[in-house]
Amino acid sequence: MTKFTTAFLALAGLLTLAVPTQADEEKTMTVYKSPWCGCCEVWTEAVEAAGYWVVVEDLEDLSSIKQQAGIPDDMQACHTAVIGNDRKYIIEGHVPLEAIDKWMTERPDIRGIAVPGMPEGSLGMGYDPSAEYTVYSLGVTPSHAPEVYMTTGR
Template sequence: MKLKMLLAAIAVGAAGPALASEAVMTVFKTPNCGCCVAWVEALEEAGYSIEVQDLNDLSVIKKNAGVSDEMASCHTAVLEEDGRKYVVEGHVPLEALEKLRLERPEIRGVAVPGMPMGSLGMGNDPSARYDVLELSTKANAPVFMSIGDR
């Protein structure tokens, strides 16, 4: 019996750090946006823990997140992991999210402005070309990652 308790304690202790580093994302979208649903489903399939908040008006969310009209897309998300929070605006691909999580840069977040055809949730075309930008108030936001052949 003591051996079982010891093994259980070791198992819980070993699982602790892995659970603590799990990314959680809250996605704010409008109720009838099909491409937002496709983006969320792709993230869930990749193992992300997602909470969806359906709202009729996202303007307050975007304003509070610091998303300008130039950077805006159809949904806004907040990625939380290990005490860090990043704003994720629009159809940001999985590879950009993984880069964000690995590098943990000192930025507010990332954005794919508009709704580029072929991006994640917008057809998932591997040949699509677009940029993932650093979420910025600058007129020319820095490119965080380029997607597709350039």
């Protein structure tokens, strides 16, 4: 083997490691956030540390993303994420990892889950596992009213 062949094979191996496999695609998440939002950065890093493949899209204005996703005004938060392969799901705001894992395991017939606003103690907002706040489900279509999916800290 030449030095060039060895270097090429090593580089090809590294590139293969950097690309998610078919099995990982269900755990690939795109997070749309402001480039200046520290709490969004903390949430994104925690999701990545939990084993999700995270792609960050920094945008000055998230209103078009939220509109396209059909997120009701009263469910909006500072960042929006999309996860899934064939079927895309929405994660709005500081949703805890437990809710994401539960949702991805159970796969209920909903469009997504949301934590509106920026609740104190939520992931990214001074995380406190005993903090109480509500995670809502976003119905199959934007015309379905959000419902309680789970309550944290109880």
